[in-house]
């Protein structure tokens with residue numbers, strides 16, 4: 310397994326001029342040896358491009374890729390010694406399941422006894438033992454993709470295993486099982502795993518470190534916890550979480566935070582307060598999980614008109630529109646009546662559309678954003 314250092318950018322077309330011409334903007338990043346990573350982001354943000362630069366399927370138009378300090382930029386996937394699993398099964402239909410699993414080992418001249426042992430282990434991990442002698446062509450799409458996964462996992466001596474949305478064709482229950490399996494395999498063998506997905510649940514349950522990407526850029530790298538608690542960019546706040554983070558436009562005025570025509574005490578952290586003062590206008594970010602019902606006489610509470618409250622099963626999601634203090638809502642040029650979402654307990658059952666609820670917005674979980682970037 311290898312440590313992978315990237316210092317690169319990629320444009321598919323010649324002579325890139327503006328940021329839009331780049332599939333990957335200049336990026337410097339290290340994947341630690343033995344780490345489990347996810348590349349997470351919406352369609353078209355550059356996940357596959359990045360993965361292919363790592364594997365060697367694609368040569369970045371600028372910069373370098375190094376494995377353990379060795380420049381491999383010009384090397385093929387074979388030379389880099391990478392295993393890659395794609396979205397759709399890549400297997401030999403004319404071979405049996407066992408032969409398919411053995412192929413990457415036989416190809417490398419691994420002795421037959423070792424091949425048998427390793428194929429047996431991988432088949433066991435993926436519940437393929439019972440079909441080892443079956444022809445691959447007759448199997449379901451699920452089973453075929455499991456073979457693809459097995460072929461990716463069968464070698465111990467690869468520099469890294471890369472997965473590009475490998476569970477897309479797998480049914481939801483099996484998906485969950487396989488994700489857990491991959492996690493187990495990672496724990497057992499300390500492989501460097503890089504896993505591409507646009508599904509946050511998949512990324513957050515699989516990876517120790519999630520690289521959140523947006524439009525050719527890695528906007529934040531962090532643990533599930535860090536992405537949830539301290540999104541570095543409003544994009545991450547929106548993208549991670551279900552529903553995503555609430556953002557309220559506010560401004561600094563005479564030592565107070567002005568929000569929807571009301572005054573609130575600024576954050577106790579002096580450095581943050583100074584940044585907000587310097588910026589003048591900013592956004593307040595609060596996760597639905599941290600919006601709580603407050604009492605109307607709570608000076609730090611924000612009034613909002615309930616639009617609906619929905620029972621999701623184990624919790625409620627209430628949607629409420631921030632209520633402006635005066636008739637001139639929005640007159641100050643800020644988007645002052647966003648729809649806020651709060652994740653609440655059974656207390657939400659009593660909320661009626663049209664009534665005003667008071668929400669606590671300011672507490673230690675509250676984040677502040679200037680120009681979409683987290684103020685630290």
Ligand SMILES: Nc1ncnc2c1ncn2[C@@H]1O[C@H](COP(=O)(O)OP(=O)(O)OP(=O)(O)O)[C@@H](O)[C@H]1O
Nearest residue numbers: 321322332350351352353354355356357358359507
């Ligand atoms: N071979 C190519 N030639 C030209 N442009 C490409 C090529 N492959 C990808 N792109 C462009 O590069 C950008 C990044 O694409 P990429 O496939 O890396 O995104 P992705 O995050 O993997 O998306 P998805 O989730 O849909 O797989 C997109 O704008 C895409 O249109």
Ligand SMILES: [Mg+2]
Nearest residue numbers: 356357358473
């Ligand atoms: Mg892709």
